Amino acid sequence: MDCAGSTGTRSLTVDLTGVTHLASAGVALLHALSARHRDNGTELTLYAPVGTPADLIMTLAGIGHRTARWDR
DSSP, rough: STTTTSSSSSSSSOOOTTTTOOOOOHHHHHHHHHHHHHHOOOOOEOOTTTTSSHHHHHHHHHHBBBBBOOOO
């Protein structure tokens, strides 16, 4: 993931549906990726269904994300 959209010059959607554990290294990566996209004015969409481990951790860490599917 650090390669795809790592410069923040392209919009990127990350589907975290299958994530069962999100450690501090993953949280730090998502924060950094969010900052790159914010600084460059490009869209970063993080998706984690309600109640999943990724949803709970990102909510606690204050990482903005979607809980509703974007393709429906």
